[in-house]
Amino acid sequence: MMRLSGFSILALAMLFLLGPFFIIAAAGLSAGDLLVFPPQGLSLRWFVAILDIERFRVSFLLSMELAIISTGLSLLMGVPAAYALARYDVPFREAMRTIITSPVIVPAIIAGLALLRYAVIPLGLPVISALILGHTALVAPYAVRVVSVSLTHLRVDVEEAAILLGATRSGAFFRIVLPNIKNGMMAAFILGFITSFNQVPVSLFLTGPGISTLPIDMLGAMEFVYDPSIAALSTLLALMTILIVLLAERLLGLSRYV
Amino acid sequence: MSESQFLDLRDITIAYGAQKAVENVSLSVAQGQLLALLGPSGCGKTTLMRAIAGLLPLTQGSMTLAGRDLTRVPANRREIGLVFQSYALFPHLSVFDNVAFGLKLRHLDKTEIEERSKVAIAMVGLTGFEHRLPRELSGGQQQRVALARSIVVRPRLLLLDEPLSNLDARLRLDMRSQLHRLHHDLGITMIYVTHDQAEALALADRIVVMRSGKIIQTGTPEDLYERPQTGFVARFMGFENVLRVTSSGLVSDEGSLPFATQSLQNIHALAWRPHHVQLGQGPFKGRILGASYQGDSIEYLLDTPAGHLKVQSPAASPRYQPAQEIAFDLPLTHAISLRED
Amino acid sequence: MFADRRIGLMLMMPAMFFVGIAFLLPVLILLAEGLRTSEGWSLARYTSFFSDSLSQEVMLRTLRLGFGVTLASAIIGYGVALTIANASPLTRSRMTALFILPLMISPVARTYAWIVLLGRTGLINKVLIGIGLTEEPLRLLFSETAVFIGLLQLFLPLMVLSLTSALENMPSDIIPAARILGANWLTIFFRLILPLTREGLIIGGTLVFTGAVTAYITPAVLGGSKVLMLETLLYQRISVANDVATASVIAAILIGMSIVTHSLIRRLTSGKRSS
Numbered sequence: 121m122m123r124l125s126g127f128s129i130l131a132l133a134m135l136f137l138l139g140p141f142f143i144i145a146a147a148g149l150s151a152g153d154l155l156v157f158p159p160q161g162l163s164l165r166w167f168v169a170i171l172d173i174e175r176f177r178v179s180f181l182l183s184m185e186l187a188i189i190s191t192g193l194s195l196l197m198g199v200p201a202a203y204a205l206a207r208y209d210v211p212f213r214e215a216m217r218t219i220i221t222s223p224v225i226v227p228a229i230i231a232g233l234a235l236l237r238y239a240v241i242p243l244g245l246p247v248i249s250a251l252i253l254g255h256t257a258l259v260a261p262y263a264v265r266v267v268s269v270s271l272t273h274l275r276v277d278v279e280e281a282a283i284l285l286g287a288t289r290s291g292a293f294f295r296i297v298l299p300n301i302k303n304g305m306m307a308a309f310i311l312g313f314i315t316s317f318n319q320v321p322v323s324l325f326l327t328g329p330g331i332s333t334l335p336i337d338m339l340g341a342m343e344f345v346y347d348p349s350i351a352a353l354s355t356l357l358a359l360m361t362i363l364i365v366l367l368a369e370r371l372l373g374l375s376r377y378v
Numbered sequence: 379m380s381e382s383q384f385l386d387l388r389d390i391t392i393a394y395g396a397q398k399a400v401e402n403v404s405l406s407v408a409q410g411q412l413l414a415l416l417g418p419s420g421c422g423k424t425t426l427m428r429a430i431a432g433l434l435p436l437t438q439g440s441m442t443l444a445g446r447d448l449t450r451v452p453a454n455r456r457e458i459g460l461v462f463q464s465y466a467l468f469p470h471l472s473v474f475d476n477v478a479f480g481l482k483l484r485h486l487d488k489t490e491i492e493e494r495s496k497v498a499i500a501m502v503g504l505t506g507f508e509h510r511l512p513r514e515l516s517g518g519q520q521q522r523v524a525l526a527r528s529i530v531v532r533p534r535l536l537l538l539d540e541p542l543s544n545l546d547a548r549l550r551l552d553m554r555s556q557l558h559r560l561h562h563d564l565g566i567t568m569i570y571v572t573h574d575q576a577e578a579l580a581l582a583d584r585i586v587v588m589r590s591g592k593i594i595q596t597g598t599p600e601d602l603y604e605r606p607q608t609g610f611v612a613r614f615m616g617f618e619n620v621l622r623v624t625s626s627g628l629v630s631d632e633g634s635l636p637f638a639t640q641s642l643q644n645i646h647a648l649a650w651r652p653h654h655v656q657l658g659q660g661p662f663k664g665r666i667l668g669a670s671y672q673g674d675s676i677e678y679l680l681d682t683p684a685g686h687l688k689v690q691s692p693a694a695s696p697r698y699q700p701a702q703e704i705a706f707d708l709p710l711t712h713a714i715s716l717r718e719d
Numbered sequence: 720m721f722a723d724r725r726i727g728l729m730l731m732m733p734a735m736f737f738v739g740i741a742f743l744l745p746v747l748i749l750l751a752e753g754l755r756t757s758e759g760w761s762l763a764r765y766t767s768f769f770s771d772s773l774s775q776e777v778m779l780r781t782l783r784l785g786f787g788v789t790l791a792s793a794i795i796g797y798g799v800a801l802t803i804a805n806a807s808p809l810t811r812s813r814m815t816a817l818f819i820l821p822l823m824i825s826p827v828a829r830t831y832a833w834i835v836l837l838g839r840t841g842l843i844n845k846v847l848i849g850i851g852l853t854e855e856p857l858r859l860l861f862s863e864t865a866v867f868i869g870l871l872q873l874f875l876p877l878m879v880l881s882l883t884s885a886l887e888n889m890p891s892d893i894i895p896a897a898r899i900l901g902a903n904w905l906t907i908f909f910r911l912i913l914p915l916t917r918e919g920l921i922i923g924g925t926l927v928f929t930g931a932v933t934a935y936i937t938p939a940v941l942g943g944s945k946v947l948m949l950e951t952l953l954y955q956r957i958s959v960a961n962d963v964a965t966a967s968v969i970a971a972i973l974i975g976m977s978i979v980t981h982s983l984i985r986r987l988t989s990g991k992r993s994s
């Protein structure tokens with residue numbers, strides 16, 4: 121009895137969380153011109169149509185670039201920081217940790233606005249650079265945290281052993297530490313990529329005519345597009361994410377790092 | 379450089395913050411010797427090894443290796459090997475690559491690297507395991523990889539930090555004799571850290587006993603075994619019955635035995651090994667608390683006015699039952715005399 | 720631990736400077752702007768914000784939605800987490816993965832699904848009309864209910880995940896032991912499960928609460944300009960009136976709430992590590 125009601129709660133929660141995806145997927149598969157569920161006949165025409173829309177192609181590519189560059193940058197800075205926090209007696213350690221994790225605490229929309237007002241407008245910083253700055257800062261705390269997790273799995277004396285065999289500090293880092301945190305770094309890259317790719321609030325103020333990320337474009341299009349194209353696009357994005365996550369879980373055990 | 383001072387530590391102190399883990403330690407090791415560093419958990423053995431290897435800075439003191447001051451030489455140039463208590467194998471590298479790591483750093487040519495690694499792996503009996511990862515090996519095998527990895531680069535000094543502590547009793551004995559053979563064959567100077575006195579006695583040319591960060595006695599295995607100087611070392615060496623000498627007799631924290639101590643002036647305490655305590659006759663009375671059968675002997679726990687004593691008698695001798703009142707003797711001829719701890 | 724502080728400091732510097740200059744500094748300037756008027760430093764912006772009836776309404780709605788979503792997710796979360804925790808290890812890890820998955824999917828896509836469901840010609844209205852509960856389609860979109868549903872869907876997984884991990888850390892024989900002693904389920908829940916998973920509940924709760932009160936996409940899409948929350952109000956003040964002062968006050972409120980909840984989490988998780 122208890123079991124049964126437990127599983128029905130579980131099933132209902134799953135339906136609530138995942139059901140809507142099936143509904144947009146179905147709506148996106150519609151052969152008709154209107155966004156409705158159940159769909160009017162089945163076809164892939166909207167999935168094909170969406171690929172033809174120049175605007176979405178451009179913003180999709182920008183989102184990709186942005187996610188790759190800012191996650192790469194955040195790892196480039198985050199790995200040394202995580203390493204220092206794990207291995208060195210860093211002065212003002214807690215203050216530093218707080219500063220680096222502050223992008224998690226400050227709501228992203230505020231960062232976007234602040235960057236617009238105090239970097240883009242007065243300094244003439246190109247919007248794309250501001251986007252990269254904002255996204256990199258936003259992803260940095262995740263990079264530091266995920267890499268820290270994998271560093272705790274590597275004992276310090278392993279590095280010391282390398283040093284006693286003649287390696288320098290940096291030699292030990294590149295030959296011993298890096299290969300052992302490679303999976304953690306890939307997990308961090310995937311999580312950072314997804315975070316940046318899906319990010320809306322920080323980009324909100326930093327995009328404008330001619331330069332926009334995919335989620336922002338989708339938000340804009342929702343207001344005047346009533347055909348199933350956005351549903352098809354949403355479905356494609358969801359499928360892409362699911363694929364990446366499943367692959368990462370298989371290869372890296374991604375959920376250990378979340 | 380005299381041969382008796384290959385490694386020379388002078389008045390070394392090492393502190394973690396305000397807490398001194400090693401205090402005023404002076405020590406020297408001759409070339410080719412195996413020195414055992416013996417002491418209870420937490421006495422500073424690992425700390426001292428890490429400092430010698432260059433992984434910890436000295437708070438005070440100096441050290442030389444082959445006459446050269448080591449203090450300013452960084453750890454990666456000291457040519458001192460350390461086999462860690464935890465093995466510290468490189469998790470992502472195969473047995474072969476673990477062993478070859480140090481050689482590759484020295485930019486030797488490929489055939490020499492291969493040759494020497496193979497020899498070292500064979501020396502520790504792991505031929506055939508070259509392509510395994512550390513996690514695919516047993517504790518004893520990992521241990522041997524760690525050893526091979528350290529000796530393959532021919533360090534001038536090899537430090538072994540309780541290398542056998544994670545192994546079961548049989549494997550320990552086995553590895554102990556392998557180590558003995560390796561030391562003999564290679565002639566590397568070694569410092570061997572342990573808290574097992576049997577291991578120290580079996581392996582070492584010299585033994586240093588530490589307690590709370592200080593050295594309390596140094597000597598050959600015979601010296602320490604026959605002539606421990608303090609109650610602490612005596613207990614470590616199997617003199618389990620230690621009693622203080624006072625004008626009123628022999629005293630422990632629990633009580634005292636009347637004993638003619640006039641002849642024992644300037645002696646702080648006396649100690650007896652369990653098998654030297656005589657049961658069945660003698661001036662003192664005690665009560666058997668328990669008996670445990672050890673095969674060729676029986677060990678009794680004896681309750682006396684001066685607390686509990688450990689007594690061992692041959693299995694062939696008369697048996698005593700728990701709660702039995704019994705006479706016993708502490709023969710002066712078998713006692714060793716001790717100074718204050 | 721390596722002793723050389725200079726190297727440690729050097730390794731920290733790129734990330735420190737980057738986040739400090741490219742992120743924190745502009746945010747601090749923005750916050751400062753809310754404290755400045757033409758006559759110098761003052762709290763005037765704050766007093767006028769808090770006395771404005773629209774701001775009050777938005778503040779209250781944001782808090783109401785925040786607490787409502789947190790409460791609902793806690794109730795559903797316990798039901799789900801208790802079921803997951805009782806499952807076999809394999810099922811457990813699969814279920815956990817199923818709850819992590821939606822967190823990774825674009826919140827824009829996740830929110831858009833509700834437009835299809837809740838719109839005038841959406842599934843829900845069709846069903847309601849079909850079974851005769853209503854003649855005219857109901858206005859479900861652009862309501863607080865729609866925002867509530869959207870937020871709950873977005874953040875429920877966070878609660879489920881932290882409750883599941885709290886339940887997994889609970890000694891496994893405690894519930895059968897209590898059952899043997901004759902305790903009923905209510906007693907077991909309030910006397911055993913709730914106190915033992917308190918930390919997980921608070922961590923999950925603060926994550927859900929912060930997520931909900933700082934949400935932008937959900938109120939923007941499902942609430943529109945009628946059902947504003949703090950972030951959509953901020954966006955509106957800037958894009959309609961370029962009212963940086965109000966934006967700065969809202970920013971301070973949001974950051975304040977976020978700091979409080981995050982330090983709560985930090986305190987709880989670091990306490991667990993040291994004990």
Ligand SMILES: Nc1ncnc2c1ncn2[C@@H]1O[C@H](COP(=O)(O)OP(=O)(O)OP(=O)(O)O)[C@@H](O)[C@H]1O
Nearest residue numbers: 394397399417418419420421422423424425426573
């Ligand atoms: N990193 C550290 N920071 C502070 N104190 C330490 C540190 N490492 C060790 N100590 C302290 O220094 C003392 C000596 O420790 P050490 O590890 O050298 O002991 P040990 O003789 O090797 O013990 P064991 O036989 O258990 O390995 C102990 O009291 C220990 O608590």
Ligand SMILES: [Mg+2]
Nearest residue numbers: 423424425463
């Ligand atoms: Mg030790």
